[in-house]
Amino acid sequence: MSIEPAAIAALRATLRGTVLLPGEAGYDAARVVWNGMIDRRPGAIARCHGVADVIDAVKFARAHGLLVSVRGGGHGVAGHAVCDGGLMIDLAAMNAVRVDPAAQRAWAQGGATWGDVDCETTAFGLATPGGLISTTGVGGLTLSGGVGWLRGSAGLCVDNVMSADVVLADGRMVHASATENPDLYWAIRGGGGNFGIVVMFELRLQPVAPLLMLCNALYPEARAAELLPLWRDFMQTAPKQVSSLAQFATLPDDAALPPHARGQRILALAAIYDGPADEGERVLAPLRHFGTPLHDLSAKLPYRTIQQLYDPMFPKGRDRAYFRSLYFPALDGELIAKIAACAGQRPSPMDQASVWHFGETVRGVAADATAFGDRSQPWLFSTDAFWSSADDDAANIGWVRQSWEVLRPHSNGRLYTNFLAGHEGETGVVRNGMGADIYDRLARIKAKYDPANFFRLNQNIPPA
Numbered sequence: 135m136s137i138e139p140a141a142i143a144a145l146r147a148t149l150r151g152t153v154l155l156p157g158e159a160g161y162d163a164a165r166v167v168w169n170g171m172i173d174r175r176p177g178a179i180a181r182c183h184g185v186a187d188v189i190d191a192v193k194f195a196r197a198h199g200l201l202v203s204v205r206g207g208g209h210g211v212a213g214h215a216v217c218d219g220g221l222m223i224d225l226a227a228m229n230a231v232r233v234d235p236a237a238q239r240a241w242a243q244g245g246a247t248w249g250d251v252d253c254e255t256t257a258f259g260l261a262t263p264g265g266l267i268s269t270t271g272v273g274g275l276t277l278s279g280g281v282g283w284l285r286g287s288a289g290l291c292v293d294n295v296m297s298a299d300v301v302l303a304d305g306r307m308v309h310a311s312a313t314e315n316p317d318l319y320w321a322i323r324g325g326g327g328n329f330g331i332v333v334m335f336e337l338r339l340q341p342v343a344p345l346l347m348l349c350n351a352l353y354p355e356a357r358a359a360e361l362l363p364l365w366r367d368f369m370q371t372a373p374k375q376v377s378s379l380a381q382f383a384t385l386p387d388d389a390a391l392p393p394h395a396r397g398q399r400i401l402a403l404a405a406i407y408d409g410p411a412d413e414g415e416r417v418l419a420p421l422r423h424f425g426t427p428l429h430d431l432s433a434k435l436p437y438r439t440i441q442q443l444y445d446p447m448f449p450k451g452r453d454r455a456y457f458r459s460l461y462f463p464a465l466d467g468e469l470i471a472k473i474a475a476c477a478g479q480r481p482s483p484m485d486q487a488s489v490w491h492f493g494e495t496v497r498g499v500a501a502d503a504t505a506f507g508d509r510s511q512p513w514l515f516s517t518d519a520f521w522s523s524a525d526d527d528a529a530n531i532g533w534v535r536q537s538w539e540v541l542r543p544h545s546n547g548r549l550y551t552n553f554l555a556g557h558e559g560e561t562g563v564v565r566n567g568m569g570a571d572i573y574d575r576l577a578r579i580k581a582k583y584d585p586a587n588f589f590r591l592n593q594n595i596p597p598a
C-alpha cells in the first residue's frame with residue numbers, strides 16, 4: 135500500500151479512534167489474531183470507535199483502492215481479520231452491549247466478544263446462544279451461523295439475530311431486519327462478512343438458570359467405538375434443553391488432574407442442560423455412567439463461567455491452527471469406526487476432533503429461512519488441529535485434510551464455514567460447503583450490496 139502521508143493525516147483527523155502504521159507503538163499488537171499461523175502486515179490499521187469511524191474507514195479504503203480486512207473478535211481460524219498491505223478495519227474497541235431486560239433483547243456492537251455479551255445479559259438472568267469460547271467475536275461467529283451451548287433450547291446464533299445495522303461498501307449504513315432490507319437480513323444470517331460491516335447486532339435473549347449442569351465425563355479414547363453409539367442414542371431421545379458434543383482430545387500433563395488421567399487420550403462426553411441444575415444433573419446422569427470415566431469434571435456452574443471454562447486452552451496468537459468440518463445425516467457403525475480411526479491419527483497432543491449434535495430446535499428451522507441453509511443433518515463433525523511449531527504444519531494440516539477426504543463420502547459435502555481454514559487450490563469448497571442454492575442466492579444479494587466485491591477477505595462469495 136502506498137498512501138500519501140497527507141491522506142493518512144486526514145484520516146487520523148477524521149476518526150475518533152486511532153490509525154496505526156507499521157513501526158508505530160501498538161501496531162504489532164493490533165495485527166495479532168488468534169491463529170498463530172497468520173502473520174500479516176496491514177498498510178494501516180483503523181481502530182474504530184464508532185459507526186462514523188467505520189463509515190470513514192470504508193470510504194477511505196475505497197478512495198485509495200485498498201484491500202480491506204474486518205476484525206471482529208479476531209478469532210477466525212482462516213485469519214481473514216488481517217490483511218497484507220491494505221487497511222485493517224479493527225472493531226475491537228466497539229464492544230459495548232446494552233440489554234433491555236423487559237423486552238429480552240441485547241444490542242451488541244460489531245466488535246463485542248461473547249464474553250462482553252454474556253457479562254451484560256447474565257446480570258439480568260438472561261442469555262443468548264454464543265460459541266464455546268468467550269473471547270470469540272460476536273461478529274464472525276454469528277455471521278456464519280454460531281454453534282454454542284444453548285443451541286438445544288435456543289438454536290444457532292443466527293436464529294436469535296432480530297436485526298442489524300450494516301455499513302455497506304459504499305459507506306451507507308442500513309438497517310436489516312425482517313421488514314427492512316429483508317434480503318440483506320437473510321444474507322447476514324449465514325453468509326459471513328460478505329455484505330458489509332455489521333456495527334450493531336440486535337439479539338433475542340431468554341432466561342437462563344443461575345446454575346446450569348455441565349456434564350464433562352472423560353473416557354479413555356480406546357472405548358470410542360463403544361461409547362459413540364451410546365452417546366448417539368442418548369442424544370436422539372434427549373430433551374431439547376440438552377446440547378452436547380463428543381470430543382477426542384489429549385489431556386495435558388497437569389497437576390490439577392489425577393495422575394492416572396494426565397497425558398491420556400480421551401473421548402469427552404460434554405453436555406449442558408438449559409434448565410434447573412438439579413434437573414440437569416438427573417437428565418445428564420447417563421452420560422457420566424457408561425462404565426467408569428477416567429475422570430469426571432462435571433459441575434453445576436453459572437452459564438457465564440461455563441462460557442469461559444475453555445478460554446485458557448485457546449490464548450490469542452500462541453498456537454497454529456487448521457480446521458475443517460462436515461455434516462453427517464447418521465452416525466452408523468461404519469462411520470463411527472472411521473471417525474475413531476481418523477481421530478486416533480491426530481499428530482499433535484493439542485489436536486481435537488469433535489462431533490456436535492444438532493437437535494430439533496436447530497433442525498426445525500427451514501432450509502431457506504436463513505443463509506445458514508440446510509439443517510437436516512443432525513451431526514456436525516470437525517477436525518481441529520492445534521500445534522506449536524511451523525515444522526509440524528504439514529503433519530497437522532495433512533491430518534485434517536486426510537480425515538476430511540476419508541469421511542466426506544458419508545456426508546452431503548456441506549460444511550460449517552466458521553470451521554474452515556485455507557482451501558487454496560481447491561475449487562467449490564465454499565459453494566459446496568454452503569450448498570449451491572444458498573451460495574447462488576447469496577451471490578445475487580452480494581451483487582446488489584457489494585457489486586465490486588469490496589469485502590472479499592472472508593469465505594468469499596463473488597457477486598453474481
Ligand SMILES: Cc1cc2nc3c(=O)[nH]c(=O)nc-3n(C[C@H](O)[C@H](O)[C@H](O)COP(=O)(O)OP(=O)(O)OC[C@H]3O[C@@H](n4cnc5c(N)ncnc54)[C@H](O)[C@@H]3O)c2cc1C
Nearest residue numbers: 204206207208209210244265266271273274275281327332
Ligand atoms: C478456539 C476456537 C473456538 C471456536 N469455537 C466456536 C464455537 O464454539 N462455535 C462456533 O460456532 N464457532 C466457533 N469457532 C469459530 C468461530 O465462529 C470463527 O472463528 C469466527 O469467525 C470468529 O469470529 P471473530 O469475530 O472472532 O473473528 P474475526 O477473525 O474477527 O472475523 C472472522 C470473519 O468474520 C468477519 N467479521 C467479523 N466481525 C464482523 C462484523 N462485525 N461485520 C462484518 N464482518 C465481520 C471478518 O471480516 C472475517 O471475515 C471457534 C474458533 C476458534 C479458533
